[in-house]
Amino acid sequence: MKATFNQLTAFLLRHQNYWRFEPFLQSLCSCYPTAWQEELPPLIDWLNTLDYQYVEAMQNDPKRHMTELGQFFPDMMAYQQLLEQSSLTTETVQHPLADEARLLTGVPGRKVAQILAITHEIERQPGVKGPWVEWCSGKGYLGRLLAFRYQAPVVSFEYQQALCDSGQVFADQQHLPMHFVQGDAFDASASQLLTSHSHVVALHACGDLHTVMLKHAVANGCQAISFSPCCYHLIQAEHYQPMSLTAQQSALLLSRNELRIPLQETVTGGERVRRHRQTEMVYRLGFQALGKDVLGFCDYETVPSIKKSLLDSGFAHFCQWACDQKGWVLPASVDWHHYQRIGEQQFLLMEKLSLVQGGFRRLLEWWLILDRMLFLEEHGYDVTVSEFCTRATTPRNFFIQGRKRHSR
Ligand SMILES: C[S@@+](CC[C@H](N)C(=O)[O-])C[C@H]1O[C@@H](n2cnc3c(N)ncnc32)[C@H](O)[C@@H]1O
Incomplete structure (x- = not known):
């Protein structure tokens, strides 16, 4: 695992010009990064041939996406294959056992699929199950299933009192051996919930x-x-704090912003969400071009988030709304069509830039996963990783399991 991690670190560093950037900000320049132009002109030639439909088709087809990018980054495919071999992929849809459906009443559909799949993953591991501590439990959906299947106590630890109360009422009604504890994970006392039996x-x-x-x-x-x-990326530090000694010694230092990259998948949310995003991005990019020409923007200027329904009123309305928010005054006459067209062109460029970055996204996440696994291994745990459900169910589908070696 250590050797794989070190090779992956070298791979990510070698190709850092292709994932370490923000596609939105880069597209404002209406050009590809200089390094791409110098190092890999065939990539740019290829990107220039793509239309939006093609880019969209690749976003929806990860295998094809990888194969196409593999022409320019031959080692990418090798790492992708290594990732597939290293993570036990189950991804089979799990169904509740008899009597379990009542425990899942009111649980959102995708969450049901996730907790059934996770319970299945836990079952696949040999050894003792429970007593359980469910960390950051919410209403304890996962804990319900574990309490029921194993008839072992579950402590569900959660910050929000209302979620604890609601979870406890449900557990008591169903006679589940669950106990909710309200508390803050960052408080030192939270550690006491975890014992050598947990x-x-x-x-x-x-x-x-x-x-x-x-x-x-x-x-x-x-x-x-x-x-x-x-x-x-939801960390207090400005930079990623590697967990394992191996990662601490590696040359890859990630900023908090770069930790967002694995989460930037545009595939979720359905057609309506996708179209809204497209319209919003076109408007935001077009507005920056307009701002540069007529409002004197030197740099990117932030514009607050907007209610999606306001996008239906068109580009001119969006720009006026943005100016009202920020106290900017537009001239009486603006060539809206011209700036919207720039927005459309830059949006297509942004999607192409994201397509290239996207080829590294999963591998960057794998690097973060391996860091956690190495940390557990360094502390005496046998560790496995799996992809517990399809990425359509949740793109955050890595599942790490560690068992203390001497507790067998
Ligand atoms: C993404 S949700 C996951 C909830 C649950 N595990 C699930 O999948 O349904 C994260 C949970 O962590 C809780 N949380 C946030 N900050 C916390 C803290 N400092 N201490 C304990 N729990 C916290 C939130 O209230 C929320 O319920």
Whole structure:
């Protein structure tokens, strides 16, 4: 694992010009990054041949996306294959057992699929199951299933009192051995919940919330740890704080913004969401071009978020709205068509830039996953990773499991 991690670090550093940038900001220049023009002209020639439909088709077809990019980055395919071999991919749809459907009443559909898949992943691991600690539990949807299947106690730890109350009422009604504890994961006392007997689980605990859990879990020698990370960028530090010694010694230093890259998938949300995003981006880019010409913008100027329904009123209305928000005054006559057209061209460029960056996205996430796995390994755990459900169910579908070696 260490060798793979080091090779992946070298790969990411070697190609950093192709993923370490913000496609939106780059597209404002109406050009590809200079390094691409110098190092890889065939990539630019290829991108120039693509229309929006083609780009969209590749966004929806990860295999084809990788194959196409593989022409320009031959080692990318090798790493992608290594990732596929290293993570046990299950992705089979799981169904509730008899009597479990009542535990899932009111749980959103995708969440049901996630917790059934995670429970299946936990079952696939040998060894003792429970007593459980469900970290950042929300209403304890995962904990319900674990409490029911294993009839072992679950402590569900959550910050929001209302979620604890609602989860406890449900658990009591269903006679589940669950106990909700309200608290702050960043408070030192939270560590006391994790003992050497605990099997700690977490579904989508964001950034620092899961890293603090891992630190407490290894310090207290929890017998098992099963979790799916998400929102890597939600950290207090300005830069990523590598967890494992191996990552601490690596030359790859990630900013908080770069930790967002694995999360930037445009595929989720359906057709309506996709079109709204497209319109909004075209308007935002067009407005920056307009601002540069007629409002004297030197740099990118931020514009607040907008209610999606306002986008239906058109580009001129959007620009007027943006100016009202910021106190800018537009001239009486503006060639709206011209600036909207610039917005459209820059949007297509942005999507092409994202397409290239997208080829590295999953590998960057894998680097973050390997760091967590190495951390557990360095602390005496046997570790596995799987993709517990399809990326359509949730793109954050890596699931890491560690079992303390001497507890067998
Ligand atoms: C992304 S949600 C996941 C909830 C649940 N595991 C699920 O998948 O349905 C993250 C949860 O962490 C909780 N949380 C946020 N900050 C926290 C903190 N400092 N301490 C404990 N829980 C926290 C939130 O209230 C939220 O319920």
